Amino acid sequence: MIKKAVLPKNYLFLKNRNFLEKFFSNFYSKPEVLKIKISSIKMSGNLKIFGEYKIKERNKIKKVFAIHRFLGTKIEEFEILKYLFNFKFREPKFLIPRSLFYFKKEKIIFYEALEGAPLSEIKGELLLKILKSKTKALSLALTQLQKTKPKAKIYDLEDDLRKFKVFENVLKKYFKKKVERDLIEELFSKLITKRRCYFENLKNFSFCHNDLTFGNLIYQKGKIGLIDFSESCFSDPLTDVGTFLAQLDYLLYLFPNKIKEIRKLRKEFKDSYLKLARKELKKEAGERIAVYRSWANLKNAIFVLGAEERFQNREACLWFLKLSQKILQEAPLSVFC
Numbered sequence: 001m002i003k004k005a006v007l008p009k010n011y012l013f014l015k016n017r018n019f020l021e022k023f024f025s026n027f028y029s030k031p032e033v034l035k036i037k038i039s040s041i042k043m044s045g046n047l048k049i050f051g052e053y054k055i056k057e058r059n060k061i062k063k064v065f066a067i068h069r070f071l072g073t074k075i076e077e078f079e080i081l082k083y084l085f086n087f088k089f090r091e092p093k094f095l096i097p098r099s100l101f102y103f104k105k106e107k108i109i110f111y112e113a114l115e116g117a118p119l120s121e122i123k124g125e126l127l128l129k130i131l132k133s134k135t136k137a138l139s140l141a142l143t144q145l146q147k148t149k150p151k152a153k154i155y156d157l158e159d160d161l162r163k164f165k166v167f168e169n170v171l172k173k174y175f176k177k178k179v180e181r182d183l184i185e186e187l188f189s190k191l192i193t194k195r196r197c198y199f200e201n202l203k204n205f206s207f208c209h210n211d212l213t214f215g216n217l218i219y220q221k222g223k224i225g226l227i228d229f230s231e232s233c234f235s236d237p238l239t240d241v242g243t244f245l246a247q248l249d250y251l252l253y254l255f256p257n258k259i260k261e262i263r264k265l266r267k268e269f270k271d272s273y274l275k276l277a278r279k280e281l282k283k284e285a286g287e288r289i290a291v292y293r294s295w296a297n298l299k300n301a302i303f304v305l306g307a308e309e310r311f312q313n314r315e316a317c318l319w320f321l322k323l324s325q326k327i328l329q330e331a332p333l334s335v336f337c
Contacts, residue, residue, distance in 0.1 A: 002043045003042050004039075005041055005042040007040045014051050015036050020036070024055055026101075027100050029057055029058065035053060038051050043070060046071060051067070052064075052066075053066070063115075064111070064112055066110045068106065068108040069107075072107030076152055076153060079151045080150045080232055081097060082099045083150035084229075085097070085098050090140060090144055091137050091141040093137060095218070095223055095225030097113065099111045116218045116220030118217065119214035119215075119218075120213070135272065138244075139272040139276060140276055141224065142212075143273060143277045145209065146206040146277070147206070150207060150232075152207060152232055152233050153234070154233060154234050155208075155234060167298060167299070168185070168188045171298075171301065171302065171317070171321075174314055183322075187328070190328060191328075195295070198291075206234065207233075207234055209226060209240055210235060210243075211228060211231045212240045212243045215228075237277070241292065241293075242295070242296055243293075244269065245266055245269070245289070245293045246296030250300050252323075253319060253320070290332070291328070294327040294328050297327065300320045301321050304316040
């Protein structure tokens with residue numbers, strides 16, 4: 001359970017205006033801190049802190065975020081941001097936040113926020129319009145991102161499988177009927193088997209964002225930005241493809257009357273990515289995309305339950321569970337695993 005937490009003494013500097021103005025003077029000319037907003041929560045004994053600052057530099061207003069994640073923000077995230085911010089992407093309208101500083105002892109990162117709004121906060125027809133205009137640009141940016149070589153960890157299969165088990169147990173708490181629990185167990189069993197097989201057989205991993213969701217994609221006046229590299233690692237590049245396709249599946253739930261448009265977007269993104277990445281859609285590649293998409297739809301299922309909404313979205317959750325099952329059933333047959 002998530003609870004509000006008191007800010008520990010060793011993090012009080014996060015709201016000390018005198019300290020902050022001296023600190024920000026390392027990055028901005030004569031900065032004036034206009035707003036300080038700090039929130040802190042605990043889950044299973046682990047602390048998360050989020051800071052939001054508005055800073056005036058001459059006549060410009062900058063927004064800066066500070067974040068200490070539940071197990072501490074890792075320095076690798078800071079290094080990844082720093083590397084990617086300076087990387088020259090072929091897609092000029094692709095944005096990466098500017099990292100400012102990493103406090104090693106406190107495990108907290110400061111970075112400059114991107115202007116704009118997450119796609120997850122953009123509603124209705126406007127979201128579809130943006131996606132239609134930016135799908136090819138996003139696929140180009142993704143292929144470029146996956147060719148970069150920042151200092152990042154290698155995908156940790158066993159850590160991921162532990163998360164699988166946690167998610168499986170969360171879902172089982174909400175569904176008591178045997179047919180529903182059998183569906184959940186079947187899905188997780190198949191996906192775990194496939195993920196383990198891919199990890200054992202794939203040799204050439206690429207840098208992956210590893211959480212390519214609408215919440216991490218920022219729209220800014222015709223440009224697309226990408227945030228939150230806390231899960232980034234070297235892994236199967238098709239992970240990002242499957243994850244994004246599952247975001248389009250989420251749109252199917254929101255806009256059931258837009259099936260043709262959304263399916264067209266899905267095909268356009270996948271085809272554009274594979275063409276740019278020079279990967280033929282062989283049977284094993286098609287299956288891998290389906291598996292990653294199916295897994296990401298399990299995350300969609302958990303997301304719609306919501307800690308605060310409880311049982312209100314059980315119907316939506318079951319919709320995504322059945323979609324996840326359907327994706328696996330329709331996946332191309334493969335001799336790969």
